[in-house]
Amino acid sequence: MRRWWQGLRERRAIERRAIPDELWRSTLAHYPFLGGRSAADIDELRRLSSLFLDRKEFSGAHGLVVSDAMAVAIAAQACLPILHLGIDAYDGFVGIVVHPDEVQVRREFTDDDGVVHAYEDVLSGEAMEGGPIMLSWRDVSEAGESSAWGYNVVVHEFAHVLDMADGVADGVPPLPSAAARARWLDVLGREFEHFQQRVDAGHDTMLDPYGAESLEEFFAVASEAFFVAPHDFRDEHAALYDLLAGYYRQEPGITGLM
Numbered sequence: 389m390r391r392w393w394q395g396l397r398e399r400r401a402i403e404r405r406a407i408p409d410e411l412w413r414s415t416l417a418h419y420p421f422l423g424g425r426s427a428a429d430i431d432e433l434r435r436l437s438s439l440f441l442d443r444k445e446f447s448g449a450h451g452l453v454v455s456d457a458m459a460v461a462i463a464a465q466a467c468l469p470i471l472h473l474g475i476d477a478y479d480g481f482v483g484i485v486v487h488p489d490e491v492q493v494r495r496e497f498t499d500d501d502g503v504v505h506a507y508e509d510v511l512s513g514e515a516m517e518g519g520p521i522m523l524s525w526r527d528v529s530e531a532g533e534s535s536a537w538g539y540n541v542v543v544h545e546f547a548h549v550l551d552m553a554d555g556v557a558d559g560v561p562p563l564p565s566a567a568a569r570a571r572w573l574d575v576l577g578r579e580f581e582h583f584q585q586r587v588d589a590g591h592d593t594m595l596d597p598y599g600a601e602s603l604e605e606f607f608a609v610a611s612e613a614f615f616v617a618p619h620d621f622r623d624e625h626a627a628l629y630d631l632l633a634g635y636y637r638q639e640p641g642i643t644g645l646m
């Protein structure tokens with residue numbers, strides 16, 4: 389009975405938030421890492437995107453009006469990581485705030501001597517537990533081109549959402565068993581340490597050097613490349629590619645035309 393009811397509710401939400409053919413086609417064309425997926429993946433992505441649009445609330449900052457095309461572009465990219473995890477994985481938040489461009493924020497930290505340091509930080513997105521998710525529209529809209537170097541702000545922030553589903557942002561999303569968790573920490577931890585060494589040594593890296601900040605940023609940065617530049621990512625980080633393929637239950641590197 390409950391399953392039947394859920395199915396009915398989902399069907400109604402998908403009808404209510406049906407994405408027009410023309411808009412869906414132009415979204416896929418604008419973001420080749422979406423358009424290049426298999427027909428089955430694209431159908432599922434469209435279904436999940438409608439559910440996403442039904443469950444989430446978009447708002448624009450600084451007078452930005454979030455059009456249907458913008459909301460669909462965000463929804464479709466956000467649903468890529470949950471293609472085989474299901475929409476419930478995003479139940480922990482509702483709001484998405486879209487800024488026209490990157491956001492400057494003032495940060496403060498206190499050093500070991502108790503001295504407070506203030507500095508300016510520039511954000512293209514931010515995810516907080518319970519929401520809202522902040523995104524820079526400029527970065528979202530340029531994701532087709534920036535995928536060449538493995539960059540994708542939407543995937544990055546939604547990887548943080550998945551990571552935080554167990555209440556802590558630590559680079560470890562909820563996993564099915566203690567053994568899976570141990571394996572995760574082993575593989576991700578080893579790759580992270582190696583990556584940090586390469587960044588510290590000034591080497592050019594396929595992944596965004598920002599990933600060297602912490603294990604949670606490394607997971608988010610690796611997820612970006614996994615979805616938008618899977619071949620380069622697999623060549624460079626085979627063990628990590630396999631780990632993420634297991635977690636996300638998909639292999640972007642072998643589907644469709646990518």
Ligand SMILES: [Zn+2]
Nearest residue numbers: 544548605608
């Ligand atoms: Zn991050």
